[in-house]
Amino acid sequence: MTDPTDHRPEANHDILLKMRDIRIDGYSDEQWHPIIKGVDLTLRRGEIMGLIGESGAGKSTLGKAAMGYTQPGCKLSGGSIMFDGIDLAKASDRQKRQLWGTRIAYVAQSAAASFNPAHRLIDQTVEAATRRGVRPDAESRADAVELFRALQLPDPETIGNRYPHQVSGGQLQRVMTAMAMSPRPDLIIFDEPTTALDVTTQVEVLASMRKIVEEFNTAAIYITHDLAVVAQMADFIQVLRYGEEVEEAPTRQMLTRPEQPYTKSLWSVRALEKPEVKGDDIVLSIDNIDAAYGPLKVLHDVSIKLPRGRTVAVVGESGSGKSTTARVMTGLLPPLSGTVTFNGEVLPAALKDRSKDQLQRIQMIYQMADTAMNPRQTVEDIIGRPLEFYLGLKGKEREERILELLDMIELDETFMDRLPSELSGGQKQRICIARALAARPDVIICDEVTSALDQIVQEGILQLLLRLQKKYNITYLFITHDIATVKAISDEIVVMFEGKVVEQGLKSEILSPPFPDYTKLLLSSVPEMDPDWLTNLLENRDI
């Protein structure tokens, strides 16, 4: 990577991509709405441009537009996209197809969904190069093996013969990078390539992607909402909001001296941190839990204690048994052995054997607020249901309580009649919080409740949860893979790995040395807002 503090070469022949006054409209509710409102973007050969912004900012749309592609339901309504002398805004489909997959390549967010399940990886990797006759098919296949090797995939000789479902998400994402690199394009669009990965996997994928774009001096547009990630990858950063450019600057300058208030607010989100408080009054505990899905054992001797009025964060990668632990606590998954104790009383293992009162005391909030609500029920019905079921409230009493709950989550009575589809992501999650609160629970289990939200919205939800905890002395079990969130809200931390508890204790104890190996790996994998972080980490780790 070129040093971002370098002065930009002024010579125009270096310019690979020049987008001017790009306007893109999207079709919804039977009319066209502007999504991108006149954005400029210039990219020189071998440069990496980071595009950041919240969801809905239009960064992905703009990234695809750099290829001259708009999704179905969108149209380019103005501007020019000059790619190496060709205006992609005016080019025919046939002209663009000649470029796609050969000179411009795309790496999608969800590798699992973006590989065709019916074909072997190697066939998909060489498809574009072979079709356009970049080189003979056999050479492309040999080259793909070399790319697999360069990207540090295991068994580079044979991994290509597998089908997409046979390799892990992190490996798939690297195969996709190989697929993009196979025809040696001039430009690669990375569209949130590591968002769906665990932090420990993300580091490896980032490192191998950066290595390979440097090796071939490929220009790239790197789209992400994660500032720390983009700091590792990009020479320049452009911040987008509501389809407009907020500011653009070299990475270091952007990180240290952001000019616009919006950029500054993005940077400050990570500042939230609650002081930890020790708690001894255990409200809920699970002891020596073993649990399995069918023959597959997923929890091994797991014990966790929740002190009343505190937040216990459970961290770990996907597949480490975090959500299964929550399912055991709620009784959704009866354990093979071990006990769940609530207020000193052993709870029945299975949900159906628990009394209404026991059910009422432990509530749950889910990651996908979308799917956790009945799309045909209004907010009033959604919050009202637990009020009727647990507390037997009716009529005026029920309505008053709903208004109270809405007030607690900082929404007003105009939301009563709305359907989930009429709410934003953050509002949906607030309604789910209100629904959990309605039962007046002692414990709320929050399963990745902020993972699907943008950083600023996350901040709002986390602050709300903390305020509610203070006011009603609620205990949270907070499941997450995001260490920043853990730092922000937890009192105690439980680290899980492969269905076992690696460590558990106060936040200050867990987050300070000495670390057990896994905790160390996990903590060191969390990207930091320092452009040299990845480089230093790789040197220290010696990968």
Next chain:
Amino acid sequence: MNAVLSTILKRLGLGIATLFVVSAIIFSSISMLPGDFSEAVLGQAATEDTVAAFRKELGLDKPAPVRYFEWVGSVLQGDLGTSFSGRNASGQDRSRQVVDLVMPRLWNTLFLAGVTALIAVPLALFLGLTAALYRNTAYDRVVNAATLTTISTPEFFVAYILILFFASLWPVFPSLANIDATTALGERLYRVALPALTLTLVIVAHMMRMTRAAIINLLASPYIEMARLKGASRSQIILKHALPNAWAPIATVIAFNLAYLVVGVVVVEVVFVYPGIGQLMVDAVTSRDIPVVQACALIFAATYILLNLTADIIGIITNPRLLHPR
């Protein structure tokens, strides 16, 4: 691979079990038909004694469970029994084995079904794929409207329209499809042209629309967008990226329609006087010829089960997740 084999064997076992259940349903529902063969043959005037004697001769006097197990037992040994018709009260027995009655008819039906399938399945796939390829164009709309029209028209009406045009106004094909065992293959093909065409028009719409829908359903997948961004053309996207993932639903609807070609074509057989198994069964029901009715019903059930099993297997072997487990 072993996982696939065991799945297939499991489905096969399930199919056989289903066939047993169906045989019980067939038997009990036929027992519930009003009237019986002896009354139908001997007429209203017959004395109770004659009826009883005749029933005894046919084995109808035994209790139903006994008759059921005797029937299942002999079917398992390959013996479908002896037809009731051809017997009469005078004791002269000119009855024939059910197998001899059913098999030639079954072959005729399979011949017609085969000819129809050879035309209809490739045609439906072609139309479905091209309609998906040129989605929302005039071509797509014309194909959709045309196939919808043919499927919405009663098949006897389609048959008579075809007879009107191709046998009467421009007599290129015969309006009667009467064939027998001695008819040569070329002549057979010529005679079944109109019934095959009728059936094609009836079943093509269903298969074509399902193919189109299955493909279009996949076109919204991220991997299709990926294929586009790798520079694949529309036809490459449909044939290489969408179709391999769409075989399961397509195979299901094809199996369903092929089964219909075997078991549901009695109307077309009647219109064209084609000696198929559908007519045989209708005649047998009318004359209360229980062994023949049971044999036909069993064959129909087996056809359905077998074709659906085939569709399931196609669904399994075209799914790499099942074929190549982790």
